[in-house]
Amino acid sequence: MVTLGLIQMCCGENASKNLQHALIMIEEAATKGANIVCLPELFLSPYFCQKKDDSAAFESAEALPSETTALLSQAAQRRGIVLVGGSLFEKGSDGKFYNTATVFGTDGALLGTYRKTHIPEDPRYHEQQYFAPGDTGIRVFETPFGRIAPLICYDQWFPEAARIAALKGAEIIVYPTAIGNFTDEDPEEGDWQAAWEGVQRGHAIANTVSVAAVNRVGTEDALSFFGGSFVCDDFGAVLARGGKGEEIVLAEIDLSRITKTREGWGFFRNRRPEMYKSLSVSPNSVSPSGVEGSKNT
Numbered sequence: 001m002v003t004l005g006l007i008q009m010c011c012g013e014n015a016s017k018n019l020q021h022a023l024i025m026i027e028e029a030a031t032k033g034a035n036i037v038c039l040p041e042l043f044l045s046p047y048f049c050q051k052k053d054d055s056a057a058f059e060s061a062e063a064l065p066s067e068t069t070a071l072l073s074q075a076a077q078r079r080g081i082v083l084v085g086g087s088l089f090e091k092g093s094d095g096k097f098y099n100t101a102t103v104f105g106t107d108g109a110l111l112g113t114y115r116k117t118h119i120p121e122d123p124r125y126h127e128q129q130y131f132a133p134g135d136t137g138i139r140v141f142e143t144p145f146g147r148i149a150p151l152i153c154y155d156q157w158f159p160e161a162a163r164i165a166a167l168k169g170a171e172i173i174v175y176p177t178a179i180g181n182f183t184d185e186d187p188e189e190g191d192w193q194a195a196w197e198g199v200q201r202g203h204a205i206a207n208t209v210s211v212a213a214v215n216r217v218g219t220e221d222a223l224s225f226f227g228g229s230f231v232c233d234d235f236g237a238v239l240a241r242g243g244k245g246e247e248i249v250l251a252e253i254d255l256s257r258i259t260k261t262r263e264g265w266g267f268f269r270n271r272r273p274e275m276y277k278s279l280s281v282s283p284n285s286v287s288p289s290g291v292e293g294s295k296n297t
Contacts (some may be wrong), residue, residue, distance in 0.1 A: 063160025077108025
């Protein structure tokens with residue numbers, strides 16, 4: 001049995017205050033019994049990607065390891081927890097900028113980093129203006145509290161990322177997130193929060209893994225971050241869900257179920273990778289001629 005603690009928090013203009021606030025909430029989560037604690041995406045600042053060009057944001061990017069990671073490391077070591085340090089605006093040694101998650105072990109060691117694979121470019125989510133696509137690949141970290149794969153926000157919508165994590169042995173997928181609704185218009189598609197939660201619960205079921213998604217809260221410019229951080233088990237059942245304000249979402253998961261459930265449903269055993277070659281084809285090269293019944297078939 002493993003207890004997850006998700007830090008659902010507001011993220012203000014002052015990076016130092018955000019970090020101190022996060023450290024206080026990490027301590028509280030550990031005091032309440034959390035073995036694994038996770039912060040939200042880009043928790044040191046407001047979500048600056050609403051603007052296409054915010055040159056000041058690049059001044060906050062940091063090479064890793066940094067003072068921030070040192071303090072997160074100390075928090076993990078002091079409480080003997082595994083800490084997924086949300087994500088940071090990383091200035092890489094290659095001169096590129098990345099949206100990067102950090103994972104710390106119970107001894108405070110930086111187990112490694114994961115750079116966000118899928119980078120959105122949408123109204124009010126102009127991340128391609130700031131971040132290069134991640135080059136780490138999907139990573140899974142062995143910890144005393146299970147094998148953990150950190151993915152980041154927009155990665156949530158891609159089944160390939162979750163499947164690769166599970167095939168690499170992940171038992172828990174953790175998604176640091178910054179997602180909200182527009183303050184001045186309603187989405188035509190429907191309820192974004194329901195879709196966001198639904199797709200991740202689907203990943204949990206299809207891959208027989210537990211999923212934890214941690215979101216920020218509060219209104220920032222034209223986005224209202226809806227919170228709703230949640231943990232679901234390896235069959236998609238929601239074990240805990242946050243509201244719209246700051247809180248620590250705690251949930252206990254039973255990792256011993258995963259093997260039995262996975263063997264029972266046989267999703268991995270009955271895969272047919274030889275039939276999935278088209279998954280690696282660029283969408284720009286896909287032709288309607290591949291559709292059954294088309295004139296070109």
